[in-house]
Amino acid sequence: MDTAGSAATQTAVKAASEVVTERAVARHRKDVMKRYLTTAEVAERYRTSPATIRYWRYAGTGPQCFIRRGRHVLYDAEALDKYDADEIGGRCAA
Template sequence: MHHYLTTAEVAAHYRTAPSTVRYWRLIGYGPKCAKVGRQYLYPESALRDFDAQLLAQTASNSTAPEVQSGATASGNDDAPGVQPEASVEKSIPTAK
């Protein structure tokens, strides 16, 4: 007999938010699932397969993953299409 997990249980398994698991499902990433009624259920075997895939991927990448272009440690300041904020001079009130 198969055992199925809910989105919240999958999120707990990967120590992330349920919204992240829903996003993964939207972009086709993460463990495979089936829609039953109004909810998505994940077979335990799909989680084992996805875990094995992640471990294999981690083993083949012995170094830390690279940051994608446009992203910096301080945010997304260098992203294409993002205009830097114009410098704003603050006026200092003068006594009269």
């Protein structure tokens, strides 16, 4: 009887740990996705159109802190902050 109870307990513990792991993975994905912005979100941030952001990417001007995930292009929000600071710093020094 103890063996059956022990096996049931182990199964329950394993199931609970899988749920916790799935939640942790989902939370991590959500945090990672907050870190990246889409082309449309970057366009909104710079008050321009998504076509302009795509052109900047093509021409090699503007923020170059993007990654490609299949057909998707994502921009690192922290790198955009650094790009903004560098741009402002360069203009103030001139």
